[in-house]
Structure formats: structure tokens, C-alpha cells
Amino acid sequence: MDTCKCSTQIRNLTVKKHDGVILHNVSLDVHHGEILALIGRNGAGKTTLLKALLGRIPYTGSVIFSNAQGETIAKPRIGYVPQNLVFDRSTPVTVGDMLCANMSGFPVWLGHKKEETEKAVRLLAKVGGRPSLLKKRIGTLSGGELQRVLLVFALEPKPDLLLLDEPVSAVDRKGIEAFYDLVTSMRSEHQMPIILVSHDLNHVEKYATRAALLDGTIVVSGSVNEVMRTPEVRETFGLKLTGGMKR
Numbered sequence: 001m002d003t004c005k006c007s008t009q010i011r012n013l014t015v016k017k018h019d020g021v022i023l024h025n026v027s028l029d030v031h032h033g034e035i036l037a038l039i040g041r042n043g044a045g046k047t048t049l050l051k052a053l054l055g056r057i058p059y060t061g062s063v064i065f066s067n068a069q070g071e072t073i074a075k076p077r078i079g080y081v082p083q084n085l086v087f088d089r090s091t092p093v094t095v096g097d098m099l100c101a102n103m104s105g106f107p108v109w110l111g112h113k114k115e116e117t118e119k120a121v122r123l124l125a126k127v128g129g130r131p132s133l134l135k136k137r138i139g140t141l142s143g144g145e146l147q148r149v150l151l152v153f154a155l156e157p158k159p160d161l162l163l164l165d166e167p168v169s170a171v172d173r174k175g176i177e178a179f180y181d182l183v184t185s186m187r188s189e190h191q192m193p194i195i196l197v198s199h200d201l202n203h204v205e206k207y208a209t210r211a212a213l214l215d216g217t218i219v220v221s222g223s224v225n226e227v228m229r230t231p232e233v234r235e236t237f238g239l240k241l242t243g244g245m246k247r
């Protein structure tokens with residue numbers, strides 16, 4: 001089995017925009033086989049941090065990706081499921097076109113091989129997506145259907161780091177379980193590090209293995225239980241400061 005066992009080390013990551021500082025001195029380690037929940041208020045900089053890791057916005061500081069042997073990975077593969085996706089809804093590209101082109105590396109207009117289509121069907125099924133989705137144009141997908149397809153897309157080929165930005169905000173209840181079951185099995189089978197941005201603390205408690213509270217910088221980090229009990233998290237999410245874990 002191809003395990004990843006990669007790790008990501010973030011040191012003093014700072015992002016400035018329009019004379020303002022969005023992130024300052026963010027330092028965080030994400031180890032292989034770990035689902036790190038990144039939590040925080042609206043505007044805390046969670047998406048900005050993911051975009052910096054993807055190399056989409058400039059930052060200072062360092063991000064080092066390393067493999068199981070501790071060697072630096074110069075060009076890491078990063079899987080990303082965004083919070084929302086802005087694209088031309090009139091595009092004629094279908095889900096099948098997108099997934100098969102991604103697997104084969106060949107342009108959409110060369111058609112799909114049977115085995116690629118079969119693999120796309122199997123992958124879609126893992127996130128609770130029906131085979132009929134393959135024929136749908138991506139511009140006609142519902143929010144939840146799109147998020148499932150994007151997860152499949154993010155997992156092929158296997159990434160060295162998986163970034164999930166509120167990935168189930170539009171997915172129905174059954175789909176949420178299928179989605180996280182797949183993420184959890186990817187974590188245990190392939191041992192990739194995963195950063196999960198979520199406002200749903202129930203999902204964080206159920207699926208994450210570690211948590212970090214971000215507010216321009218990392219305020220607290222540690223085991224999910226520890227972080228959830230901190231006054232900073234309870235204050236941020238308006239939870240009772242006393243009386244155990246009741247919400």
C-alpha cells in the first residue's frame with residue numbers, strides 16, 4: 001500500500017494585504033496520519049492560511065514538506081477542497097471529463113478510457129455519489145454534489161497534504177458521514193496529513209485528532225479535548241466557560 005507519511009512544518013508564516021497583517025508568525029506542525037482541525041471566528045485567517053500553503057498568495061516565513069525519511073519534498077502534491085468555488089457555470093465539462101482527465105493527464109477531448117471511467121465510478125461511490133453524476137456538467141451540480149466531486153478530485157493522485165476548507169457545508173447528512181468516512185480511511189490507509197477547517201465543533205470532536213485555534217496567529221493547539229476546554233475556544237464559540245463540555 002502506498003502510504004504517504006509526509007509532514008508539514010509551518011514556521012513564522014506571515015501574510016500582509018493592503019497594509020494590514022492577516023496572519024502573523026503562524027507556526028504549526030501537521031504530522032502524517034493526523035487530522036488537524038483549524039478552528040476560529042469568521043475572518044480569523046483560516047482560508048488565508050490554506051491559500052498560503054497552496055502557494056496562491058505570497059507570505060514570509062517557511063513551509064517545509066517532508067517525506068517519511070525526513071527528506072524535503074520540493075514539489076508537494078496538495079489536495080484541496082475549497083469552501084466555495086467560483087467558475088464559469090456554463091462550461092460544457094462534465095464530472096466524468098474532469099475526473100478522467102485528472103487521472104490520465106490527457107485533455108478532455110481525447111475521450112475516456114473504460115478503466116478510468118470505472119475508477120471514477122468507484123471513487124464517486126466512496127463519497128456517496130451516484131454513477132449518473134459522471135454525465136452531469138459541473139456547472140449544474142448542487143453545492144453538496146460539487147463538494148463530493150472535489151474531494152474525489154483532491155484525492156487523485158494521492159496528495160502529500162490534504163486541505164479541507166469547510167468541506168461539507170453544502171452536503172446532506174448521509175453525505176457528511178460518507179465524506180468523513182472516506183477522509184478517515186484515507187488518513188489511516190495513506191497516512192497523509194490533513195488540515196480540516198470547520199465551524200462545526202461536533203465534526204471536530206468526532207473526526208479530528210488534533211486542533212488549533214487561529215486568530216491571526218495560533219492561539220492554542222493540542223489534543224481536541226484539551227483545545228475544546230480552553231477559555232479561548234469557549235469564548236470564541238460562545239460556549240459555557242464552566243460546567244464541563246455542555247454546549
Ligand SMILES: Nc1ncnc2c1ncn2[C@@H]1O[C@H](COP(=O)(O)OP(=O)(O)OP(=O)(O)O)[C@@H](O)[C@H]1O
Nearest residue numbers: 017018022040041042043044045046047048049083
Ligand atoms: N483578497 C483579500 N484582500 C484583502 N483582505 C482579505 C482578502 N482575503 C481575505 N481578506 C481578509 O483577511 C481576513 C481573513 O480572511 P479569511 O477568509 O482567511 O478568514 P476565515 O477565518 O477563513 O473566515 P471564515 O470563517 O469567515 O471563512 C479577513 O479579515 C478578510 O477580510
